[in-house]
Amino acid sequence: MSKNCIITKKKPMFGNNRSHALNATKKKFLPNLQYHKFWSEKKKRFIRIKISNKGIRTIEKKGIEFFIEKIIKKGK
Template sequence: MAKICIITKKKPMFGNNRSHALNATKKKFIPNLQYRKLWIPNKKKFIKIRISNKGMRIIEKKGIEKFFN
């Protein structure tokens, strides 16, 4: 399964891991994704989504109805 947040569209980034001696090794930075079941009141059902913590904060602020109609 793709590691992409449905709300924020965050996906893995690639970069370098730097040591104290400034040696560079490749690293993959993955977003903090969680599985959540959310209740949609106007559809009267739960949905199971994979969402980042930033996406959860956005849903709390703007409401679930804005994203899932």
């Protein structure tokens, strides 16, 4: 499964890991993704999504119904 957040569009970043001697080795910075269940009043069921920690806070502020409608409109 992808390591992308569907709400905030966060994805892995690439960079260098620097030692004290300034040796550079490649490193992958992963977003803080969690599985979370949200209750949808319209569908009367839980929706389980893989989302970043910032995305969880955004959904708690605006509501899951707002993002469900936004994703459906984007798909059309």
